[in-house]
Amino acid sequence: MENELNIFAPLSVGDKVANFTFKYYQDGKFHDGEMSQFEGKWVILFFYPADFTFVCPTELEELADNYEAFQKEGVEIISVSTDTEFTHKAWHDSSPAISKVKFPMAADPTGDMSRSLGVYIEDEGLALRGSFIIDPEGVIKAVEINDNSIGRSAKELLRKIQAAKFVEEHKGQVCPASWKPGDDTLEPSEELVGKI
Numbered sequence: 001m002e003n004e005l006n007i008f009a010p011l012s013v014g015d016k017v018a019n020f021t022f023k024y025y026q027d028g029k030f031h032d033g034e035m036s037q038f039e040g041k042w043v044i045l046f047f048y049p050a051d052f053t054f055v056c057p058t059e060l061e062e063l064a065d066n067y068e069a070f071q072k073e074g075v076e077i078i079s080v081s082t083d084t085e086f087t088h089k090a091w092h093d094s095s096p097a098i099s100k101v102k103f104p105m106a107a108d109p110t111g112d113m114s115r116s117l118g119v120y121i122e123d124e125g126l127a128l129r130g131s132f133i134i135d136p137e138g139v140i141k142a143v144e145i146n147d148n149s150i151g152r153s154a155k156e157l158l159r160k161i162q163a164a165k166f167v168e169e170h171k172g173q174v175c176p177a178s179w180k181p182g183d184d185t186l187e188p189s190e191e192l193v194g195k196i
Helices: 054-064 066-072 085-094 112-116 154-169
Strands: 021-026 029-034 044-046 074-079 105-107 129-134 140-148
Touching: 021 085, 029 105, 029 112, 044 054, 044 112, 054 066, 054 154, 066 074, 066 154, 074 154, 085 112, 112 154
Parallel strands: 044 074, 074 105
Antiparallel strands: 021 029, 021 105, 044 129, 129 140
């Protein structure tokens, strides 16, 4: 039988995220979750390939170390892999790096969330390293997808969400390269064309 063409279109910037339901591990307990419970908040969906691996614990530990800064910005982080919530607990209980994690660790064993966001690797059953910044209305504002050999920066992710929040709150202004809170912004106009 011939392979059928996959016409599935993953979500991208400007799309609204579906109300996914998922199991997650947090604060020593298993929970039932759905995206709608985070409505009204900025959310980062942080996909990674698998528990008990190598680059993944360095990323999640760095997020854990910066979690308070994200929370001060009103942001919830949800880490997601295709492992089960039970595997998340075992990893949390056994790894010094992962024991620092206080944010929800979502389970996506069917790959549904990973497929919807275009990070699922079909022949491996794993997710790529994908970070999705989602606004309080559930709309994707920024996407970063890396090869699984390349780790991400929590501080750069925090900077991106601060920029996304700023432009949301200050309509008509945009953030230039490497913008941080307190830096100058730009207000696009005909007068600026060719002068930057």
